[in-house]
Amino acid sequence: PQSERRDFIREMIANDLASGNCKTPVTRFPPEPNGYLHIGHAKAICLNFGLALEYASVGARCHLRFDDTNPSKEDQEYVDSIQSDIKWLGFDWGNNLYFASNIFDFFYDCAVHLINNGLAYVDEQDVETIRAQRGNLVTPGTHSPYRDRSIEENIARFTAMKNGEIPEGKAVLRAKIDMASSNMNMRDPILYRIVFAEHHNTGDKWCIYPMYDFAHPLEDAYEHITHSLCTLEFENHRPLYDWVIDNCPVPSRPRQTEFSRLNITYTVMSKRKLLQLVQEKRVSGWDDPRMPTISGMRRRGYPAAAIRNFCETVGITKFNGITDVALLEHSVRGELNATAPRRMAVLRPLKLVLTNLPANHSETVTVVNNPEKPEEGTRELTLTREVWIEQDDFMIDPPKKYFRLGVGRTVRLRGGYCVTCTGYCTDEAGNVTEVQAEIIPGTIGNNPPEGIKCKTAIHWVAVPHAVDAEVRLYDRLFSCENPDAHEEGFLAALNPDSLDIIAHAKIEPALAAAEPEFVCQFERLGYFVADRRDHAPEHPVYNRAVALKDSWAK
Numbered sequence: 104p105q106s107e108r109r110d111f112i113r114e115m116i117a118n119d120l121a122s123g124n125c126k127t128p129v130t131r132f133p134p135e136p137n138g139y140l141h142i143g144h145a146k147a148i149c150l151n152f153g154l155a156l157e158y159a160s161v162g163a164r165c166h167l168r169f170d171d172t173n174p175s176k177e178d179q180e181y182v183d184s185i186q187s188d189i190k191w192l193g194f195d196w197g198n199n200l201y202f203a204s205n206i207f208d209f210f211y212d213c214a215v216h217l218i219n220n221g222l223a224y225v226d227e228q229d230v231e232t233i234r235a236q237r238g239n240l241v242t243p244g245t246h247s248p249y250r251d252r253s254i255e256e257n258i259a260r261f262t263a264m265k266n267g268e269i270p271e272g273k274a275v276l277r278a279k280i281d282m283a284s285s286n287m288n289m290r291d292p293i294l295y296r297i298v299f300a301e302h303h304n305t306g307d308k309w310c311i312y313p314m315y316d317f318a319h320p321l322e323d324a325y326e327h328i329t330h331s332l333c334t335l336e337f338e339n340h341r342p343l344y345d346w347v348i349d350n351c352p353v354p355s356r357p358r359q360t361e362f363s364r365l366n367i368t369y370t371v372m373s374k375r376k377l378l379q380l381v382q383e384k385r386v387s388g389w390d391d392p393r394m395p396t397i398s399g400m401r402r403r404g405y406p407a408a409a410i411r412n413f414c415e416t417v418g419i420t421k422f423n424g425i426t427d428v429a430l431l432e433h434s435v436r437g438e439l440n441a442t443a444p445r446r447m448a449v450l451r452p453l454k455l456v457l458t459n460l461p462a463n464h465s466e467t468v469t470v471v472n473n474p475e476k477p478e479e480g481t482r483e484l485t486l487t488r489e490v491w492i493e494q495d496d497f498m499i500d501p502p503k504k505y506f507r508l509g510v511g512r513t514v515r516l517r518g519g520y521c522v523t524c525t526g527y528c529t530d531e532a533g534n535v536t537e538v539q540a541e542i543i544p545g546t547i548g549n550n551p552p553e554g555i556k557c558k559t560a561i562h563w564v565a566v567p568h569a570v571d572a573e574v575r576l577y578d579r580l581f582s583c584e585n586p587d588a589h590e591e592g593f594l595a596a597l598n599p600d601s602l603d604i605i606a607h608a609k610i611e612p613a614l615a616a617a618e619p620e621f622v623c624q625f626e627r628l629g630y631f632v633a634d635r636r637d638h639a640p641e642h643p644v645y646n647r648a649v650a651l652k653d654s655w656a657k
């Protein structure tokens with residue numbers, strides 16, 4: 104699908120194709136498998152995989168590359184979840200699956216090449232000393248005493264690093280660039296460090312691991328990536344990216360271009376913080392429906408199309424901003440309004456007795472599945488003498504503008520009769536325990552007689568057919584707009600009311616029988632999804648994806 108929007112990256116690629124600079128755009132999405140993907144990653148996925156689709160006619164492709172060069176934080180669970188989330192979002196890498204850890208030999212050879220050309224050296228000072236020697240923006244750095252070692256000595260010490268003969272922290276390989284550079288990243292950056300840790304792919308084969316700034320350009324070049332798109336914080340790493348490409352024996356010359364990160368209000372987006380929420384059990388897991396992860400949003404009932412539309416609307420720019428979470432919710436609501444069938448469920452049940460129907464009354468009524476999609480037809484429900492209605496839909500002493508039930512007032516039972524309230528019962532505490540009403544015969548599909556006002560159709564579920572369900576009402580996980588900026592830390596910004604569990608809602612039988620991940624509108628209440636993990640016909644569980652209207656803004 105051709106993107107409607109022309110952003111600076113699409114402009115650049117169009118120019119590269121027009122000038123013959125590039126014949127086939129090749130992009131990549133390069134997650135580190137150290138956590139689950141979040142909505143920020145979705146932006147990068149939509150951009151990179153989206154470009155490959157837009158330029159499919161010239162053979163464009165997008166690689167999925169696991170940037171797995173840091174053994175201590177990575178895990179197979181993350182590798183698997185990342186693949187399944189990308190597929191669910193609607194994208195496909197085909198055969199183009201890469202692991203940076205499969206080319207550790209290539210990185211190593213490039214490092215040796217740099218040493219042989221006098222462009223890298225083994226520094227045996229500790230990392231704190233190296234950091235202290237870097238200087239700052241006004242003061243140039245100081246040369247390491249190891250900077251002018253001979254090539255032979257560097258090769259011998261680098262080999263010793265590789266062979267596990269030097270303890271962790273006792274040596275690093277550094278690029279020999281310019282300790283007075285105005286770009287701090289160019290002051291002899293570290294290229295390799297020693298880590299004695301089991302790697303999820305290569306086990307204990309390696310005990311030296313390349314740094315991001317060295318590995319990333321080499322991965323791009325190795326895979327013949329033409330356009331390496333990353334977020335703005337890497338802008339001042341680009342000179343180093345180019346230095347690595349210029350000085351290593353690479354098979355192609357990729358170019359890095361930066362775009363703005365996605366930030367969203369009421370949300371944290373760093374994997375470190377999301378991991379902390381999971382580890383401290385502030386949420387039920389990475390796919391807790393309140394998490395900004397792709398799997399969390401999926402479990403919450405957000406459609407993949409809504410996430411893609413949201414990313415498209417946010418667009419690609421050079422300026423970091425913060426996007427209102429209401430825009431994401433708007434996108435979800437828009438998509439679900441068009442696609443989700445309507446069903447009836449009563450969250451806080453109150454019994455309504457239709458006193459002028461016989462005790463065993465049972466009548467089939469027809470209701471529309473989706474007013475936005477007439478082709479989805481209708482379904483049949485059974486109307487009985489006793490039905491569950493929402494506690495909210497009755498008031499003992501209703502104000503004038505209340506168009507629901509109160510003694511003497513008339514509403515329609517959706518798809519059924521207009522009914523006029525005649526009385527109610529209360530318990531000792533004064534709580535309403537039952538409401539009585541009389542149906543007005545002949546009003547199914549017809550207006551009530553002249554003089555009877557009936558402005559609202561309320562939802563209902565027949566008492567004998569209703570199934571008990573657990574309904575989880577989710578709200579935003581954080582109660583302040585920018586949790587990262589909270590003075591007591593982001594955990595202090597957690598919303599204590601982000602989950603409200605209703606243990607005994609009443610749902611129509613079809614909702615109990617639905618498959619996990621079935622999404623629908625509970626009429627008048629919001630959009631709900633059958634929980635992907637916990638829903639079963641004998642124990643239905645529904646999650647609220649989003650309310651019909653944004654209650655938060657009130």
Ligand code: ATP
Pocket residue numbers: 132133134135136142143144146147170332333334363364365366372373374375
């Ligand atoms: P985090 O900061 O959450 O740990 P990361 O950038 O370290 O994220 P990676 O796994 O390295 O996580 O990210 C893979 C790709 O996704 C990178 O190319 C990165 O630029 C992109 N990406 C990550 N977060 C965002 C974001 N908020 N907006 C846009 N792109 C993002």
Ligand code: MG
Pocket residue numbers: 135
């Ligand atoms: Mg990263």
Ligand code: MG
Pocket residue numbers: 374
């Ligand atoms: Mg990170």
